[in-house]
Amino acid sequence: MSVGTVAGSPDGPSELRLSPSNGDISVISGAASILDDGRPARFLVRGDEFAIVQIILPPSGSMSGSNGGQASLSNFSIYIARNAVGEDTLQLDYNGHGSFQLGADIGLPSNAPSGSYTGDYDLRVVRFDSGGGSDDDDDGGGSDDDDDGGGNDDDDDDDDDDDDD
Numbered sequence: 001m002s003v004g005t006v007a008g009s010p011d012g013p014s015e016l017r018l019s020p021s022n023g024d025i026s027v028i029s030g031a032a033s034i035l036d037d038g039r040p041a042r043f044l045v046r047g048d049e050f051a052i053v054q055i056i057l058p059p060s061g062s063m064s065g066s067n068g069g070q071a072s073l074s075n076f077s078i079y080i081a082r083n084a085v086g087e088d089t090l091q092l093d094y095n096g097h098g099s100f101q102l103g104a105d106i107g108l109p110s111n112a113p114s115g116s117y118t119g120d121y122d123l124r125v126v127r128f129d130s131g132g133g134s135d136d137d138d139d140g141g142g143s144d145d146d147d148d149g150g151g152n153d154d155d156d157d158d159d160d161d162d163d164d165d
Contacts, residue, residue: 001103006025006034008108009111014110015029015107016032016034016105018103018105020078022040025037040079040102043100047096049094052128053089053126054089057076061076061119063117063119064118066116067114067115069109069115069117071108071112071117073104076103078102081100081101
């Protein structure tokens, strides 16, 4: 997930929203300046063909800046482009593959220093069994760490979780 390029405000804290569908970033509150849009985190889930999986979002997360700043993550949101069964549920395809994107709200303190912000957050992807319950298998999920394995960020770039201010 990349916040893009934003500038914090000396007038007070700001709250930004990163869209999970296209990376558009908007100011919810405060006076931060947006210089470049970001990109949502992209996850690939692998499992049994036609399995139904639910994405369990973290309640919050945090980021640390290369110049000592801190930022918070909250209100994570999901975008499922294909095979959505519900707001947080998707059905894997005939190859056992599915994907989703993740956005969040970003809290910047006043005078947040510019720099590259990185952070970790945990999410779970849970497969439902045929009886309608879940079996707590971790069919992917985890931190946005560019490991091409099941459920982790499938971006091929080297700046995983870099959130530039």
